[in-house]
Amino acid sequence: MAVWRRKPNRKVTVHSDQDTQFTSRECPMFLHQHDLESSMSRRGNCHDNAVAESFFQLLKRERIRRRTYPTRDDARRDKFDYIKMFYNPKRKHTNNGMLSPVDFETRRQKLTTAGV
Incomplete structure (x- = not known):
């Protein structure tokens, strides 16, 4: 994906x-x-x-x-939700200046495009 x-x-x-x-x-x-x-x-x-x-x-x-998941599909959906809806766009990380992975990458792309 x-x-x-x-x-x-x-x-x-x-x-x-x-x-x-x-x-x-x-x-x-x-x-x-x-x-x-x-x-x-x-x-x-x-x-x-x-x-x-x-x-x-x-x-x-x-x-x-x-947590106990009723089915494997429920577990998969919950893990997907954690990654897609929280971890990547919102969870701040100390190793990238307290930015989420999405914000860090967006900032990096802007700097690369600007030639910095």
Whole structure:
């Protein structure tokens, strides 16, 4: 979905752990077809991909913990809602000047366009 929506014009790194969707045969083919580069942590070493691990820790702490979902679809919808409606557009991050990811990227694009 990110490739379809964002249409990156240069190689993008995809940070992941060793979960089954990332270690399947299809994943490397997909990454190659879309000029994406895999960055996968070693088994059991959360420090290899600190960015991905930090995100999943926040997702669990801020959204999933202490919730019981009636169905897998309900869980998927709730995670999608967290990412799309809160994490990306609203949640402020200390590592990007207390801007949300969307605001940070918009600001960066404006600076790049202005030649700064």
